[in-house]
Each structure stands twice: as structure tokens, then as C-alpha cells.
Amino acid sequence: MTAFDDHIRQVTEFVATMRQQGRPVRQFALPNDANHLRAGLPIQVGAGANPGIILRSDTFVELGNPDAGSCGFGLWTENPSLLEDGRVTLIGPDITESPLGSLPFGQVVMVGGAGLIADDQVAIGQAQVVADQIEGYMVRSSSRNIWSRVSKRVGARGFSFDTLARSLMFLIKSALPKVESVEIAFVTSSKDDLLTLNQIAESAQAIGRAALKEHWKARGYDLDCDLHCGSCHDKTVCDDIRKVVATRLRKDKEALGDDAQ
């Protein structure tokens, strides 16, 4: 069992709960093969596919701006059977159905591969950084949330969550040969639904940070400092110095008070 298996189950349960609560939930299956994924795309994908930037005036839909709500994270497992390769779940309206040009945005990318190990965590994370690789789609430079824009130009060509999912799956499978299955869930129903999803995200991110620490430790770098005052053999000396300093300060102040009188 890998560290995120439980989170993958929680995402599955989250989808079931959303369905029970009457949210519109759609699921569709995309091809498993990277080349087939690319063949079905109405846009260019790959390095330099989106050479420019998408200005406010060029925006068809904005996803996950802070007012609307946002949550994005990735999970991985060495047990691909936990995932259904190519499955996309959409809870809420599609990009083409956005009435106001803005939608709340949750994105969970789940990847599986029998050969995946903890050390792949960094590569899995990097493979999800879109940068300039999807034509007409720009993820804004926000480090904590996922906040993105779809351009009018590709909006007019029918850019939807199907397009986005195909693109992401293609990029991940192309970059990481060890990945056997990819499943993606998008949530656009409401900010409140994203808050629920965020609880899973926070727990997963804590595990992700710990894995990152191990990744760097294996390379000889400590992200963390395990030392603290309580564990230091010089603690008594420091405590004594503090006492001396405090006494000196007190005496200085007393002397100053005497002078004032």
C-alpha cells in the first residue's frame, strides 16, 4: 500500500457523496494510449504549444480565481487497479456551460503504476506543471491554488474539460513512462464543495511534504532542521547566558530609574 491509497479512496467517496447530494456528476472514458489521446485533441499540446500569454481581454473562462474557489492536488499509487485508466469525472458545469466566464475549480490528478516509487514524487509533481504546453490554456503563477484561464480562441473551438483531461493525461503519460493509469476529477459545482475537497488536499499535501523531505535526504540535503533548544547539549549554557542578560537589563533599567529620580 502506498501513502496516498487512502486519499484515492477518499476522492472516490467524495464523488459518491456529491452524487448522493444531487450534484450533476458526469463521467467519461478517454483512450489509454498517449498517441490516441493526442489524436482526439482540437488543440496543440507539448512544449511551446501556448507561446503567448492569455490576457484578461482574451479570456473565455477563468477557472479557480480566489473569489470563486480553488483546490488542486495530485495523488499517486503503485497499485494501478485503484484507478480506472482514462476515466474523467466532472462534478458541476463544463467550461462551455459557464454562464459568467468564471467557475470554481477543483482538479485532482491521480496516477498509478506498479513501478512507481516514493522517489518519483517530484517527477510526478513536475509533470503536472502545465507552463506553456497546452494551447490556449494558462495556469497562473499561483503557488498554492490552481487558477487558470482558457482563451477565447480555443473556447470557440470547443475547449472543454474533455480537452483539458486529454491534454493532461497525454503530458503525464509522455513524461512518465512508468505511469500505467491516469484518472482525473474536476469539480466546478461550488466553493463549498471545494472546501470539502480541500480537507483531502491538506492531508495529502502533508504526506507530500514528508516524501519530499525524504527525496532530498536521499541526495544528502536536509530540508528540515531536527535540532531544537531542548535537544541541544549547550542548552544549560544558553539558559545561563539568558539569565545573565536579563539580570543585566534589569539592573540597567533600575540604574536608569535611579538617575531619573
Next chain:
Amino acid sequence: MEAIEDNMGTAAHDLTTLEHKEKALARYKMERDWFAFLLEAAGGMDTPEGKLQVKLLTILLDSKEKVISSVMNDTPFVAAYYCTAPEILNAMNLPWFMIMETPFLAASAPYLLDDLRGAEEMGMGTDLCSAIRLPMYYIESGLMPVPSAVVGLLSPCDGTTMLQQVLQHNPAWKNVPLFAPDPPYTSDERAIRYFANELRTMVSFLEEKTGRKMDMHRLREVCEESNRTYKLWQEYNELRRAVPCPHGWEIGGAQAFAVSQCFVAGDPRCTDWFQQLLECGEIKVKEGRGANEYFPEKIRILWFDIMPYGWVFEFMPWLEQEWGAILVMDMFSNFPYTLIDTSSEETMFHDLAKRNLMDVPMIRQARGTAENFSSDITRMVKDYKIDCVIWPGHMGHKDGAATAGIMRETCRGLGVPFLHIGLDLFDRRYTSVEEVKDKVSEFFRGMGLG
């Protein structure tokens, strides 16, 4: 400590309160006049970017005037830092200045090198960060106005803590009330809540020591204005992804940091400045114009630290002119901020804590664990199409020096060249500007960038 003479020959410890006040005020006014001179020069530039500079300097000068007025009229004012929630000071109507104001904002002032020499003559070690050494010198030589209260800083490095110790021992400062919010080491929800509570304690401290009261309705207004400012900043930063980048080292980057949090945080004039910055940038992006009209962009640089303010005018234009190297992004221009949820008092303090503990530059990288050194570089290199990363290796950033290996390995993984120089961002004598230029030229040539 023995009475120390500054380079004007006056022993600060011998000054009476009034003499101290007048001396500090004279220096503070001198710095104001330096910026007034820059404003006058900028006023003659009939370009959108020139007008932007005028607006920035006007905001800066206004904040300085408020401090001067407070000193002269004996009304409350505070010494604090950009990373101690300046929105709170604005909401409490408290004029403030940054204790490290001169190295951060006025390092181009003609007296900086004399001040560094003065600090050395006092016996301060030259291995101590210049950004810390300078305020210590100003405090010890009576060149910094003595405030009504101090909000101290206990991160990101030992030097900042030492700075609080210096002012606690200085005769003119030691009775000034001091509160330093305690930053936790970790960056989880528990840490944010803890720091939010520290900020609340800071508010109580300021209320007690200055007599100014916090009005939560006003704090909400300030935070909402601050959000408007930050939204525009983020929008602007997207423009810097464009090839060519619309602005280089001179416009937009470090200025955005200063306008958002160094003078008056959450003020409509700051929002207005960002609105104009955005408009300037959008025009250039739409026209496909780069930062320097005469020297086309060839190399896109991530300068991962503060800019070399002490010698910025000799180095940054050279980079553009000699190599077509444009500073596309730097540590202080990066935007890792989240907006403040103003729905309740609790959410405001929570998000102010998050911003000041986990988002603001230097604190973000060096306060706790080191993962942001790697993750921020990764994100910026990919988003901003960076060709090379320069970690200047400022002599005071020993915390960062410990992570140079992590940065180098991250860059190797990304396939972008990485340069670690070793210099002083404020003192050109540490590594001469010519030597830095040589190292950078060698690096560009060696990596096939130039």
C-alpha cells in the same frame, strides 16, 4: 558598550533626548530629500513608466512625511518590517517605517558606503549582513528616529534577532516598548493559527503602547484594498511570462514588492499604481515590445534574491546592454501570495498570518524548512521560460547558502544553468562590480547563452 562616535564625530550615547531627536530627524529628512530629488528627475520623464515612477515616489514620500510629522509633533509612530502585517498598522492609523528601510529602499543613496564604513569603524564584523549592519549603525549612532513602539522580527535569520538585541541595549531605544511576533518553524495549519494569535497580541501591544485603537471594520477595508492591490500584481506578473518580457529590472518587479507592503499596505493609491503598471505592461505585450528598446532580449534571467541595490545602476543596465540579459523574475517580484478572506475577524487574522509567515519573500524561503528554494525555482523556471538562474550568494544570506546545493540540483533537473556568485548586495567592496561582471560573462559564455 562604550560611547561610539559616528562619522560626523558625535558620540550618540552622549546626546540628550532632544539632540538625538534632531540628529535622527536630520538624517531622515536627508533620505526624504534624496527621494524628492529622484521624484523631481522622474517628473521630467514623459513616458507611462516615468509616470509610474512618479506615483511610487509620491507614495514613498508621503509615508516618510508622516513619520517626520510624528517625530516633530510627538505623536505615535512605529518601527516595523514589511513582513509584520503592515495592513494592521494602516488600519490602526499608525505611521511606520521599516527598520531596514535604507538598505531595502534607499541603497542608491550617496551616503550608503560612508555608513558601511562607519559601521566598520564601530567594530561591527564585515561578515555580518550589511542589511542588518546598517540599521545597527543607525541605531547606535543616533541616525534613526526613536519610535513610540517597535514591532520586532525574529526570522528569517539570526541577524534580525541580533538587531532587536542591539536596540534593546541602546540607551535611546532600550525603553521603547518592543513586541516581536514569534514565528513558528513549521508551515502547517497549526503554525498559521499560532502566528495569527501572535498578530492579535501585537495589536493589543500596539493599542496599549500607542493609544491607537484597532477598528475591525477599518481592518476589513484595508485588507479588501490590499486584495485589490495584490490581484493586480498577480495579473501583472502574468505579463512577465511574455517573450519578450515587457519590463526588466527597472520597472514592475521589485517596485511591486515595495508598493504593496513597504510604505502603506492596503491603500487606494497603491492599487492605482498597480492598475497603471498593468496598463503599461499590457500595451507593451500587445505590441510585442521588450524591456529594452535598444537591446533585444536574448537571455531570460531568474535572479533568486534581493536585487543588488548597492550597485544596481552599474550592473543591471550592463546585463541588458552587454548580453541582452533581462531580469524576468526575482525573489521579491515573485507572487506566491494568497488573498485575505475578509469574511470575519478570524479569517482576516488567519490569512494575514499565512501571508506574513509563508508568502513574503525571504521569510518564505529561509524561516522554516527549505523546500520552497526548490519548488519556487521549478515553478518560476517553467512559467517564465527562464534560461538561467542566478543565486547571487549574498554574504548575509547564510541560510540560503546552506541550500545552494538544493538549488543547483533543482536547476540541473530542470536543465537550466545555475550560477552561484558570492557577493554583497549592498557593498560593492566585497566582490567588485567588475568581478561580478566577469563571473557572469564567463557563465553566459560557458553555458552557450551569449
